[in-house]
Amino acid sequence: MKIVVVGAGAVGFHLAERLSEEGQDVVVVEHDPQRAEKIGDQLDVLAIAGNGASVPVLEEAGTKDAALFLAVTNRDEVNIIACLAASMMGAANTVARLSDPEFYAEGSVLSRERLGIELMINPEREAAWETYQLLGSEAATELVRFAEGRVQLIGLRVLPEAPVVGQNLAELDRELSDLHFTTVAISRDGETEIPTGASRFEAGDHAFLISPSSEVHKIPPLAGYEPYRLRRVMVAGGSRESVYLAEYLARNGVACTIIDKDRARCRELSEQLPDALVLHGDATDLELLEMEGVSDVDGFVAFTDRDSTNMLSSLLAKACGARKVISLLHNFQYIPLVTRVGIDAAVSPRLSAVNTILRYLHHGNVARVVTLKGIDAEAVEVRIGPTASVLGKPLRKIDFPEGGLVGSIIRDGEVINPRGDDAVQEDDRVILFALPHIMPKLERMFA
Amino acid sequence: MRFRHLIHVVGIILIALAAGLLLTTAVAWLYGGPDVWAFAGSTVGTAVVGLVAFKTTGLERDLTVREGYAVVSMAWVAVGVAGAVPYLLAGVISSPVAAFFESVSGFTTTGATVFSEIETLPRGVLLWRALTQWFGGMGIIVLGIAILPFLGVGGMQLFRAEVPGPKPERLAPRIRQTATLLWYVYGGLTAVQAILYLVGGLSLFEAVTHAFTTLSTGGFSPRNASIAAYDSPFVHYVTILFMYLAGVNFTLHFQALNRRPGYWKDSEWKFFTFVVLMATLIMVALNLARSDYAGLGFEPALRDSLFQVVSISTTTGFVSADYEKWTVGAQFLLLMLMFMGGMAGSTAGGMKAMRIYVLFRQGLAELKRSLHPQAVLPTWLGKKVVRDATLLRIMAFALFFIGLFVGGAFVMTLLGHDLVTAVGASAASIGNIGPGLGDVGAVDNFGWMGPVSHLVLIFLMLAGRLEIFTVLVLFHPDLWRRYGRKSRARGDAARQVRQAEFKDKRIRLTPPGRET
Numbered sequence: 001m002k003i004v005v006v007g008a009g010a011v012g013f014h015l016a017e018r019l020s021e022e023g024q025d026v027v028v029v030e031h032d033p034q035r036a037e038k039i040g041d042q043l044d045v046l047a048i049a050g051n052g053a054s055v056p057v058l059e060e061a062g063t064k065d066a067a068l069f070l071a072v073t074n075r076d077e078v079n080i081i082a083c084l085a086a087s088m089m090g091a092a093n094t095v096a097r098l099s100d101p102e103f104y105a106e107g108s109v110l111s112r113e114r115l116g117i118e119l120m121i122n123p124e125r126e127a128a129w130e131t132y133q134l135l136g137s138e139a140a141t142e143l144v145r146f147a148e149g150r151v152q153l154i155g156l157r158v159l160p161e162a163p164v165v166g167q168n169l170a171e172l173d174r175e176l177s178d179l180h181f182t183t184v185a186i187s188r189d190g191e192t193e194i195p196t197g198a199s200r201f202e203a204g205d206h207a208f209l210i211s212p213s214s215e216v217h218k219i220p221p222l223a224g225y226e227p228y229r230l231r232r233v234m235v236a237g238g239s240r241e242s243v244y245l246a247e248y249l250a251r252n253g254v255a256c257t258i259i260d261k262d263r264a265r266c267r268e269l270s271e272q273l274p275d276a277l278v279l280h281g282d283a284t285d286l287e288l289l290e291m292e293g294v295s296d297v298d299g300f301v302a303f304t305d306r307d308s309t310n311m312l313s314s315l316l317a318k319a320c321g322a323r324k325v326i327s328l329l330h331n332f333q334y335i336p337l338v339t340r341v342g343i344d345a346a347v348s349p350r351l352s353a354v355n356t357i358l359r360y361l362h363h364g365n366v367a368r369v370v371t372l373k374g375i376d377a378e379a380v381e382v383r384i385g386p387t388a389s390v391l392g393k394p395l396r397k398i399d400f401p402e403g404g405l406v407g408s409i410i411r412d413g414e415v416i417n418p419r420g421d422d423a424v425q426e427d428d429r430v431i432l433f434a435l436p437h438i439m440p441k442l443e444r445m446f447a
Numbered sequence: 448m449r450f451r452h453l454i455h456v457v458g459i460i461l462i463a464l465a466a467g468l469l470l471t472t473a474v475a476w477l478y479g480g481p482d483v484w485a486f487a488g489s490t491v492g493t494a495v496v497g498l499v500a501f502k503t504t505g506l507e508r509d510l511t512v513r514e515g516y517a518v519v520s521m522a523w524v525a526v527g528v529a530g531a532v533p534y535l536l537a538g539v540i541s542s543p544v545a546a547f548f549e550s551v552s553g554f555t556t557t558g559a560t561v562f563s564e565i566e567t568l569p570r571g572v573l574l575w576r577a578l579t580q581w582f583g584g585m586g587i588i589v590l591g592i593a594i595l596p597f598l599g600v601g602g603m604q605l606f607r608a609e610v611p612g613p614k615p616e617r618l619a620p621r622i623r624q625t626a627t628l629l630w631y632v633y634g635g636l637t638a639v640q641a642i643l644y645l646v647g648g649l650s651l652f653e654a655v656t657h658a659f660t661t662l663s664t665g666g667f668s669p670r671n672a673s674i675a676a677y678d679s680p681f682v683h684y685v686t687i688l689f690m691y692l693a694g695v696n697f698t699l700h701f702q703a704l705n706r707r708p709g710y711w712k713d714s715e716w717k718f719f720t721f722v723v724l725m726a727t728l729i730m731v732a733l734n735l736a737r738s739d740y741a742g743l744g745f746e747p748a749l750r751d752s753l754f755q756v757v758s759i760s761t762t763t764g765f766v767s768a769d770y771e772k773w774t775v776g777a778q779f780l781l782l783m784l785m786f787m788g789g790m791a792g793s794t795a796g797g798m799k800a801m802r803i804y805v806l807f808r809q810g811l812a813e814l815k816r817s818l819h820p821q822a823v824l825p826t827w828l829g830k831k832v833v834r835d836a837t838l839l840r841i842m843a844f845a846l847f848f849i850g851l852f853v854g855g856a857f858v859m860t861l862l863g864h865d866l867v868t869a870v871g872a873s874a875a876s877i878g879n880i881g882p883g884l885g886d887v888g889a890v891d892n893f894g895w896m897g898p899v900s901h902l903v904l905i906f907l908m909l910a911g912r913l914e915i916f917t918v919l920v921l922f923h924p925d926l927w928r929r930y931g932r933k934s935r936a937r938g939d940a941a942r943q944v945r946q947a948e949f950k951d952k953r954i955r956l957t958p959p960g961r962e963t
Contacts, residue, residue: 263823266823267823267825269823270823270824270825271825271832274827277819277822278822278823278824279819279821279822279823280821280822280823281821288821291820292819
């Protein structure tokens with residue numbers, strides 16, 4: 001399959017990398033010649049230096065017989081024009097990254113249908129929504145919904161005072177038989193383990209569990225967290241993500257304070273968000289943070305444009321006593337570091353964009369693909385086809401490759417917590433976990 | 448600043464005024480009054496002065512901002528003088544200052560009168576009093592722009608200088624269209640009210656004159672006892688309704704007439720209506736506690752309370768009951784309402800509900816800022832943010848308004864009036880209400896005052912009607928200073944002389960023998 005990617009920023013680069021690893025023919029168009037050269041050297045893709053909104057450049061990239069056209073530069077206008085040109089030239093499917101909320105507004109003149117774009121993605125809004133979800137849970141470093149929200153994956157740090165510390169999974173399973181959850185991954189000192197019954201929890205582990213959505217809230221206490229209610233959130237930085245987040249918070253009656261260092265931007269924000277308190281100041285100014293009561297906030301979110309500022313202000317807030325601290329990181333190579341230094345969770349608009357696009361690509365039997373942050377594992381939601389090799393076999397008897405497991409089975413809307421005796425049937429949906437190199441094999445067995 | 452321009456525009460306004468005088472002459476002639484010749488003479492005099500001023504001068508270009516301010520103030524004084532002439536010629540007032548007071552009180556829609564006996568006055572004079580208020584309500588300049596387009600006066604400067612409120616809204620792209628539409632709404636409401644009065648049993652003459660002075664929130668009445676002369680609840684409620692409508696922004700009426708009613712979306716309207724209703728509620732409670740309403744029941748207490756609250760808060764000044772017999776608390780409540788006045792863009796006076804509301808919101812924001820020193824807190828007017836420049840202007844306006852009120856009251860006490868009278872007269876004049884407190888209360892008049900007191904109050908009435916800045920700017924030296932090449936050369940020369948003197952002085956200041 002031939003795929004054209006316009007823009008070799010963080011989103012474009014990561015997409016090109018993933019797609020070329022999957023064996024697709026990828027052409028990248030990038031206006032900065034140096035960056036184009038770099039991506040051509042590093043990845044097995046064809047890189048073309050040129051403006052992605054220019055028709056000759058798109059022709060050169062072979063847009064007319066592309067199965068998929070992805071416009072993911074950070075400029076809305078370029079992405080729109082590139083997609084319009086591509087669909088006129090004959091590209092089968094187009095995807096545009098668009099940050100301006102006006103394109104998503106109901107009744108917009110420039111709606112998705114009118115523009116003829118297959119998929120519009122708004123990384124900033126997705127990051128803000130993810131942050132809002134994470135703020136709602138006292139412990140989660142990651143929250144992913146599967147099967148229309150019936151099942152949730154939660155990632156959390158195991159605290160030293162947690163009741164589960166030192167126990168292995170088989171013991172826990174017996175003790176907590178009334179709770180339905182499956183531990184799907186444990187990350188310790190940078191090593192990711194897909195656990196077996198003998199695996200133990202230790203303090204400081206980064207654990208990933210899957211559970212029916214109605215029972216997810218019972219998990220954090222097991223890891224040593226006290227329940228809390230989200231009442232006050234402080235946001236450092238007045239970025240576009242901050243505006244979306246402030247709107248979600250206001251809609252749910254959560255008090256929100258935003259700090260930005262640009263006076264004119266503060267003015268804009270204060271007029272745009274009547275319910276939020278907007279402060280003009282530096283997000284790393286400890287005195288300001290303390291004066292505005294950072295020690296009492298339930299959530300602290302660092303959403304400035306600079307990763308270093310975000311990390312620093314998050315650490316300051318955590319040191320002052322903010323309960324849950326979330327940092328936005330543009331460079332997602334830093335993400336594994338985050339939970340290790342004491343920041344509760346990280347979000348990345350670009351990673352959300354990549355995930356959304358990958359999910360769109362894996363249609364067919366694969367409903368959802370998620371690259372988990374901070375650990376080296378993936379989650380995939382698969383519908384069991386009529387020819388799957390595992391059909392009807394109890395899980396115990398399946399020859400699982402090491403580093404893969406079934407996290408949950410959804411049959412006719414019912415969530416089944418898989419045990420050794422359970423067997424998958426046709427049309428079941430299963431959620432698989434695996435180390436990235438195991439996943440293709442696992443997908444073949446089930447799909 | 449070109450005085451030729453000022454005189455030209457004032458000439459136009461005087462010609463327009465002569466048309467009004469002509470109408471009054473015709474009415475006086477119809478009623479066969481003794482004042483026909485007075486009005487005929489005034490008409491001719493005003494028309495001649497206006498024509499001479501208009502013909503001998505001309506506009507070489509559009510008015511500048513400074514000329515706009517000067518023109519508006521000058522036109523109002525000129526109109527005040529021209530409007531006083533019929534009173535003198537008809538012999539109903541002997542003192543020229545008192546006649547000027549009556550005339551300015553009319554045009555500024557204040558409604559303070561020097562007459563103690565009104566009903567014996569000739570019909571022409573009575574109509575003229577009402578007509579001055581009706582012209583002044585929507586603004587004589589706006590009238591000039593609207594009805595005399597061929598004379599070529601226009602421009603936002605004039606409009607801005609006369610229309611009440613922090614920022615006049617435009618109903619149409621062009622100012623002339625806006626002015627015309629406003630006059631249509633104004634005239635239409637006046638006609639409807641006059642018809643309702645006729646239904647209520649008033650004579651045609653009284654229906655029309657009362658409608659003129661209600662829609663303009665003026666408050667002159669051809670009856671001694673004002674609206675209290677009519678013992679009809681229907682007439683009282685009609686008056687209440689139209690006083691209230693006159694106190695509401697005419698832009699809202701215009702939108703409602705175009706089937707796009709926006710009252711509920713307007714936060715100033717909500718604030719104004721809320722204040723009026725709350726004040727009425729308190730007033731009813733205060734009045735029901737008193738003995739003279741105890742026997743009458745609830746309805747008269749409600750009607751009188753509502754009437755007085757609406758009359759004072761819209762700065763109309765009609766009375767249906769002698770509120771000076773009410774409790775001191777009730778009187779003080781009315782005094783407070785005098786300061787708010789009606790909405791911006793209405794014909795009412797006072798500080799305007801919008802300014803009070805914005806100041807209130809700004810006060811709350813400052814309170815919050817004490818707790819969050821680095822917060823960025825916009826001041827909200829409904830769903831809109833008030834610009835900083837507007838906010839500062841509103842604050843300056845409030846300062847000047849209060850300052851002029853206090854200063855005016857102080858001068859009145861220096862002139863020998865007692866405290867309540869001085870405060871009441873000053874507030875009633877700058878707020879363009881009319882009746883005040885004490886010796887100028889609901890059933891009293893201003894005829895007994897001396898000419899100096901009258902002149903002080905005339906200044907306050909004009910300042911209040913023209914929203915302070917238009918008048919006060921006349922006292923700013925920059926309005927009169929020339930900024931030409933000549934004066935700059937003169938300034939440079941003066942500076943050189945000063946510098947030379949300074950150098951000279953410095954040299955002399957150095958102790959002897961130590962010069963280098």
